[in-house]
Amino acid sequence: MQTTLQGIELSVAILMDDLVSAKEIASALRQSNIFAHHYQNLEEFWGACSLELPDLAIIDVTKMSQGSVQFKTHPKVVDRSLAYAFYSKDSTKVLLPSTFNLAPVGYLHQDVSLNAQIMNILARRVETLKLAREKKDLEVRLQRMQARSQRIIAERSEAEEFRAHFDFIRNLCAEIETESTRQDFTRCLMEKMEGWEAAHGYGLFELNQNGQKLISPEISKRKHHPFPSLWLGQANTQGIEEFAQDMATQVANDLFDVAPVMIRIYSGSNNPDMLLYISFTEERMVNFPWDVLESMLSSSLRRLKLYQQLPQYANQFLPMWEAMDNMDRMQKETKDEDMRIIALSLIPLTNIAKKRAHNKFFWSSFFNDFFLQLSGRLQKTTKLSLFGPWHVVFFVPRENVETETLMLQSFIKQFSYWKFFEDNSQVLSEDMYPILKLIPASSAHYLRIFEREFGELAVAEEGKRLMTNERGAKRLSI
Secondary structure (H helix, E strand, O other): OEEEEOOEEEEEEEEOOOHHHHHHHHHHHHOOOOOOEEEOOHHHHHHHHHHOOOOEEEEEHHHOEEOOEEHHHOHHHHOOOOOEEEEEOOOOHHHHHHHOOOOOOEEEEOOOOHHHHHHHHHHHHHHHHHHHHHHHHHHHHHHHHHHHHHHHHHHHHHHHHHHHHHHHHHHHHHHHHHHHOOOOHHHHHHHHHHHOOOOOEEEEEEEOOOOOEEEOOOOOOOOEOOOOOEEOOOOOEOEOOHHHHHHHHHHHHHHOOOOOEEEEEOOOOOOOOEEEEEEOOOHHHHHOOHHHHHHHHHHHHHHHHHHHHOOOOHHHEOOHHHHHHHHHHHHHOOOOOOEEEEEEEOHHHHHHHHHOOOOOEOHHHHHHHHHHHHHHHOOOOOEEEEEOOOEEEEEEEHHHHHHHHHHHHHHHHHOOHHHHEOOOOOOOOHHHOOEEEEEOOOHHHHHHHHHHHHHHHHHHHHHHHHHHHHHHHHHHHO
C-alpha cells in the first residue's frame, strides 16, 4: 500500500512467515501512516516485485530461499533497484551471514528498540528517495537546459549562416544590378554564376522575342550548361507558363549530373521571364535560402526594367541633320577640334538580317535593347546620332576618345545579337558584328564612306555569286 510521508509516497512490503513479528512491524509502520503489504511466500513476493516495485521491502532472513528460488537472484536485487532491509530475531540471527554479500539499506532486530529501528530506516529511505527525486528533477532540468542551449546554438548557427548567405545574395544582386545598367542582364548574371565557387554548374532559359520558344544563351563558359532551344507550340505572352517550366526542368534534369535548383526570375509578368538552374555538390548549400535569391534577383530585374524605361541622357541624342551640320562646323574651325567622330556601322548585321528572311529578326526589340544598354555605358559628355538602321555616329570629347573606343569595342563584341533572331540555333558568325571607325569631320566625307560601304558590300555579294556560279559550272563539266 502507498501513503505519504513528508511529501514522499512510500510503499512497503513485508516478507516473513512469523505473523506475530509481521504484526509488530506493521504496527510500527502505522505510526507513520504506512500500511504495508504482507507476503509469506517468496515466489509470491518475487512475482509482485516484478510487476510493481515497493519503495522498501523488509525481508525475514528465514525467507532467503524457497526451493530453487533464491532472494539474491531476483533481477531487482541483482540490479540493486529494490531497497530492502533484513529482519532477524535471536533465534534466527545465525542466518545473517547469508546476507553479507548483498546490499541492504539496513538491518532490523527484534528487541525493545524495534520501533526506533524502523523509524530510522524509514527516515533514511525517505531522504534517499528525496535525493533521487531531486536528482531526477535536476537531470530533467539539465536536459531541458542542454536542449535549449543546443537549440539556441543551432539557431544562432543557422542565423549566422543565413546572414552570411543573405549578405552574399545582397552583394551578388547589387553587382548584377549595377553592371546590368551597362550591359545585358543575362550576361551579367552568367558571369556571376561562373565566379560563384559553390555553383558546380548552371544553365538558363528565357523566352525569345515572340514568346514561342525557350532559348539558352549562346556562350562558352566552364560551368555553363547550354540548353537546346524548346519550341512551345504557343506564345507565352505573360512570361514562361507552367507547362513550359516543366519542359525546361525535364531538360535541365537530364543535362545535369546532380539535379539542379530552379530559380524563377520575374520582371513584372504573372510568370517568370527567366529560369535559372544551379547545380551544387557542397552539403552546406542544402540550407541555402534559394527563395531569397529568387526574390532578390527578381527585384533586381524589375528595378533594371524600370531604370531602362526612364529617359537616359535624352540630351545626348542629336537629330541626323543636326549631326551633319556639326560635322561641317567642326571642319571649318581652324583651331584643333575638341571633339572626335566615331562611326559605328550596323550594315553587316542589317545585311545578315535582310538575307535571312526565313529567320525573322526582331528589329524593334534589337534597337531598344541595344541603345538602352549602350546609353548606360556612354559618358554623359558623348553625343550620338542615328543614321537610319545603318549607322550610329558618336561625337566624343578628345580626352575621352580612347576610353569610349575601348568601351564600344567591348560592347559590340559582348552584345547578344543571337537573341533577336527567331531561330537562334543557326550559327551566327562574327562577320555580322558592327564595324567601328574614326572618321574626319565632314558631312561630305561621311556620305562618301556611307556610299562606299554599300558599294563594297555589293561587290562582295557579286563576287560570292560569281564564285558560286563558277563552282556549279565546274561540277557540270565534270
